[in-house]
Amino acid sequence: MRLLYVLIFALVVLVFYLSWIPNPRLNDVWFIPGWLARWTDTPANEDIRTAVPFVFLGLCTGVLLPTPGRSYYRWFIAWLLLVGVVALAEAGQLLLPRRAFRLADIAWGAVGALVGMLAAFALISLKNRFKA
Numbered sequence: 001m002r003l004l005y006v007l008i009f010a011l012v013v014l015v016f017y018l019s020w021i022p023n024p025r026l027n028d029v030w031f032i033p034g035w036l037a038r039w040t041d042t043p044a045n046e047d048i049r050t051a052v053p054f055v056f057l058g059l060c061t062g063v064l065l066p067t068p069g070r071s072y073y074r075w076f077i078a079w080l081l082l083v084g085v086v087a088l089a090e091a092g093q094l095l096l097p098r099r100a101f102r103l104a105d106i107a108w109g110a111v112g113a114l115v116g117m118l119a120a121f122a123l124i125s126l127k128n129r130f131k132a
Helices: 002-020 034-041 048-064 072-095 103-131
Strands: none
Touching: 002 048, 002 072, 048 072, 048 103, 072 103
């Protein structure tokens, strides 16, 4: 479980770092593989690339939450916190001259978090079905 907390923290830090670097093109980031930088820097993928880390954040967060049947409220609050992360990351771009605040990026991040959490919900439900 501690590993999941560390992974969530690392992903949040990564989101903030990549959102707040001066140049939005990721081919300048030393630790991003070339194939991934080319994919993210393609104009057709500029919107959806915001969703990708939030799918993983949603999945990790969903795995940590209690069984879905008892606490939808906690799942909703966790999703809102992930949406808050993407909103804060986007708001920080208002201070950077070469970056742009976009509501579409917040929406894509929210969708990514939701997809990840739904995947966690499905995995937990399957695990509980075969466990019983």
